[in-house]
Amino acid sequence: MSAQDARPLRVVVADDQASVREGLALMLDLLPDIDVVASAANGQEALDRVAEHHPDAILLDLHMPVLDGTETTRRLTADHPGVAVVVLTTYADDTSVLETLRAGARAYLTKDADRLHIARTLHSAAAGLSVLDPKVQATLLAAASRVASAPARPPHPDPADPPHPDPADPPLxxxxxxxxxxxxxxxxxxxxxxxxxxxxxxxxxxxxxxxxxxxxxxxxxxxxxxxxxxxxxxxx
Missing domain, CATH: 1.10.10.10 (Winged helix-like DNA-binding domain superfamily/Winged helix DNA-binding domain)
Structure with missing residues (x-):
């Protein structure tokens, strides 16, 4: 058993709504394998608490004041790459999901997830795995279907035309x-x-x-x- 497995997972909870933040912190802290070491009410506080406590993971709301969840995720990934970012939000639209994943989040859950699911996701993310809520997966598949059904690109020009680079086929x-x-x-x-x-x-x-x-x-x-x-x- 590794040192990380032998101790509770150290977690920071960040949400701008006090009732949600305090409820999540209490709910998770009751679990024997989770230790909530700090909480934050906005993105900047989240960065400060992570720098102070060096947790294994952070449970992060997406829409917060001062710094939103996406920008907070981007800075956490850059400054604290060892901290797993798990987004927990009511928003599951494809723009929010993709922007946050591109910023460095390892997992994306919606707020109807129960505490055991949240805890498992935190542990998985801290171990380097990626977890997407089923609603989030459905959103990404729907977005992919829209892209797949988009009109095909125009055919290549006549071979007799002067040769020129095809912008649709840039170097990889x-x-x-x-x-x-x-x-x-x-x-x-x-x-x-x-x-x-x-x-x-x-x-x-x-x-x-x-x-x-x-x-x-x-x-x-x-x-x-x-x-x-x-x-x-x-x-x-």
Whole structure:
């Protein structure tokens, strides 16, 4: 058993509503494997409490004063990369989800999650895993469907025309192949390995191999990091 497993997970709770913040802190602190070390009422306080207490994870509301959850997540990821950011919010629209994941959040839950689900997610995030609420997954899949149903790009010009670069096919970053970029794009749209395999007429093992290469080339430790990379490089 590791040192981290032998002690409760140290957590900061950040929410601008006092009743929600205090309720979450009390509810989680009653669990034997969670130790709520501090709470914060806004994004700046969250940064200050993390710098002061060095927790394993922070449970973070998305819409807060001073600094919102997305900007707070971005700064936490930059200044305290070892602290797992778990977003707990009422907002599950695709813009909020993608912006926060790209900022560095490891998990995204909605506020109807029960305390055991929240606790499991905090532990998973602190262990380096990514967790998305089912509603959040549904939101990302819906967004992917809208993108997939968008009109196809215009056909290539006549071969007799003077040659010129195709802006739809820019150079790919970090040595990604076209197939790897295609799979990364589908991952960013929320598709599972099985759905990707079916869409591209590939075997499941082939998709897994490509994803493993994507992780290596992009320096992504997990699927959420790969999705964030895709967004940052225009592949989402």
């Amino acid at each position: 970053p970090d040595g990604l192949t076209r197939r790897e970029a295609e799979i990364l794009t589908l991952m960013a749209r929320g598709m599972t390995n099985t759905e990707i395999a079916a869409a591209l007429f590939l075997s499941g093992n082939t998709v897994k191999t490509h994803i493993s290469r994507v992780f290596t080339k992009t320096g992504s430790r997990d699927r959420v990091a790969a999705v964030r990379y895709a967004g940052d490089h225009g592949l989402g």
